[in-house]
Amino acid sequence: MKTVESFIKNELYSHDNLQKNLSVPRLVEKILSKNEGVLTATGSVRATTGAYTGRSPKDKFIVKDESCEEFIDWGPVNKAIDEKAFNKLYKKVTAYLMEKDELYQFKGFAGADSNSRLPIQVINEYAWHNLFSRQLFINPTDEELASHEADFTVISAPTFKADPAIDGTNSEAFIIISFKERVILIGGTEYAGEIKKSIFSIMNYILPRNNILSMHCSANVGQEGDVALFFGLSGTGKTTLSADPYRRLIGDDEHGWSPSGVFNIEGGCYAKCNNLSEKKEPQIFNAIRFGSVLENVILDEESRLPDYDDTSLTENTRAAYPVENIDNIITPSVAGHPNTIIFLTADASGTLPPISKLTKEQAMYHFLSGYTSKLAGTERGITEPQATFSACFGSPFLPLAPATYAKMLGEKIDLYQSNVFLVNTGWTGGSYGTGNRMKLLYTRAMIHAALEGELNSVETTQDEIFGLDMPIHVPGVPDDVLIPKHTWEDPVAYDNEAKSLAMKFHENFKKFTQVSTAIQQAGPIYRS
Numbered sequence: 001m002k003t004v005e006s007f008i009k010n011e012l013y014s015h016d017n018l019q020k021n022l023s024v025p026r027l028v029e030k031i032l033s034k035n036e037g038v039l040t041a042t043g044s045v046r047a048t049t050g051a052y053t054g055r056s057p058k059d060k061f062i063v064k065d066e067s068c069e070e071f072i073d074w075g076p077v078n079k080a081i082d083e084k085a086f087n088k089l090y091k092k093v094t095a096y097l098m099e100k101d102e103l104y105q106f107k108g109f110a111g112a113d114s115n116s117r118l119p120i121q122v123i124n125e126y127a128w129h130n131l132f133s134r135q136l137f138i139n140p141t142d143e144e145l146a147s148h149e150a151d152f153t154v155i156s157a158p159t160f161k162a163d164p165a166i167d168g169t170n171s172e173a174f175i176i177i178s179f180k181e182r183v184i185l186i187g188g189t190e191y192a193g194e195i196k197k198s199i200f201s202i203m204n205y206i207l208p209r210n211n212i213l214s215m216h217c218s219a220n221v222g223q224e225g226d227v228a229l230f231f232g233l234s235g236t237g238k239t240t241l242s243a244d245p246y247r248r249l250i251g252d253d254e255h256g257w258s259p260s261g262v263f264n265i266e267g268g269c270y271a272k273c274n275n276l277s278e279k280k281e282p283q284i285f286n287a288i289r290f291g292s293v294l295e296n297v298i299l300d301e302e303s304r305l306p307d308y309d310d311t312s313l314t315e316n317t318r319a320a321y322p323v324e325n326i327d328n329i330i331t332p333s334v335a336g337h338p339n340t341i342i343f344l345t346a347d348a349s350g351t352l353p354p355i356s357k358l359t360k361e362q363a364m365y366h367f368l369s370g371y372t373s374k375l376a377g378t379e380r381g382i383t384e385p386q387a388t389f390s391a392c393f394g395s396p397f398l399p400l401a402p403a404t405y406a407k408m409l410g411e412k413i414d415l416y417q418s419n420v421f422l423v424n425t426g427w428t429g430g431s432y433g434t435g436n437r438m439k440l441l442y443t444r445a446m447i448h449a450a451l452e453g454e455l456n457s458v459e460t461t462q463d464e465i466f467g468l469d470m471p472i473h474v475p476g477v478p479d480d481v482l483i484p485k486h487t488w489e490d491p492v493a494y495d496n497e498a499k500s501l502a503m504k505f506h507e508n509f510k511k512f513t514q515v516s517t518a519i520q521q522a523g524p525i526y527r528s
Helices: 004-011 024-033 083-098 127-136 142-146 191-206 238-244 284-286 359-369 404-417 440-451 490-508
Strands: 018-020 045-047 058-065 079-081 103-110 118-124 152-157 173-179 182-186 213-221 226-231 248-251 256-257 261-265 268-272 292-296 318-322 337-347 355-358 371-374 386-389 419-424 459-461 468-472
Touching: 004 292, 024 045, 024 079, 024 127, 083 152, 083 173, 083 182, 103 127, 103 191, 118 127, 118 459, 127 191, 127 268, 127 292, 127 318, 152 191, 173 191, 173 318, 182 191, 191 213, 191 256, 213 238, 213 404, 213 419, 226 238, 226 261, 226 355, 238 248, 238 268, 238 440, 248 256, 268 284, 284 318, 292 468, 337 359, 337 404, 337 440, 355 440, 359 419, 359 490, 386 490, 419 440, 419 468
Parallel strands: 018 103, 045 292, 058 079, 058 173, 118 152, 152 182, 226 337, 337 419
Antiparallel strands: 103 118, 173 182, 213 226, 213 248, 213 256, 256 261, 268 318, 292 318, 355 419, 371 386, 459 468
């Protein structure tokens, strides 16, 4: 029987009209001629994604075979599907794609560090998905393209709908990774973010096995060469806060930390557009220009100007653009070892401090906890913030056990003496529905102080419930904002909400039985 690899080469590669590594203008022409999207007043292309406007984690699977069975952290995140089901579905998808009048191929790389980059290719049914891939991954030079041999292939067929009863999937949509065949099969969903995150999942499997920590974080570098990392799930502010006019951007979402330093896994940015404005986020706003891809953004029918405040399709509106569209970047996207690490959380309870400095043990506790509130639209079915714990701030994308990544991070914090802060970009003055989202101006001021070392020796006070050391003064931030209880009208209501969150931390951390006692005790002080 043909292997999957040979099937790709003999079938999809021989498609009569396989469009290979088209330029941005040619892809834009294809998108417009096929009515896959519309041209906006910014020069970007706007596409809509139908029913799937966010990731679909319940539809993600890994093929369970001898190549990876002993290494994968099997469970609700990494669900298994057998080889037979995968091969049958693969053949159905490729036969379906062979009937299309055109397919689109992108060849490029994941990983800006030439010593550890992964050659990849993406074969798309849609031209706009191919443009998305071109903007999000690293483009090869002409010389590199001539000798490019992909180590992993993404095959994306959004209009192919699976039959769960026959195909072994959870729904009509599916994202299936086969490490043995080095193939990622995507169907039933038009949300382009699945392409990006599937490659990240692959890198989260490959890099740690080569002594490189893979991280769901953004990164930038200061004028003195100091590097900062920003960990956090979607909606916590990684992209926004790393796009700093006074620091050069390394990347906005996915990085590796090797013995040589930090490098960007991607070649582009995938920024949330909800309430985007030139005043608040000028770098991101101005990066959306010709060749960029807007997802589910509402346009004025006549002027074609984007209305970033209109979230009638989804709150998870997105823009994909190459990192070069940000003026202040570092090229290539590599830098030294981090001086400062920021853990970002969007706390919908409104009780976590807006900024606190963590001890080594607290850093490990909060990294393993990965607390935030899932924001509306980032996943199917999420319509308002929900408290969640995502290990290493990226559990949906981690094929290996969280302890693998946590151990590596702890060793690197020790080795390079990185300062670690927990920053709450969520609610203040009350929980979601009562309080308000923390002002971006204040968050930027707090992070600036952390990066400049101004909080290393500042006077602090300890939160009586969470045990976190909160600075009592930060330049540019009202003192009352720094102590969350002071922002609530009802202190008793605050205590109740904070204690409830503390118990959620304790309950979640019970699964990490193999960490040291010091780390286990580094969580909230309060216990019922």
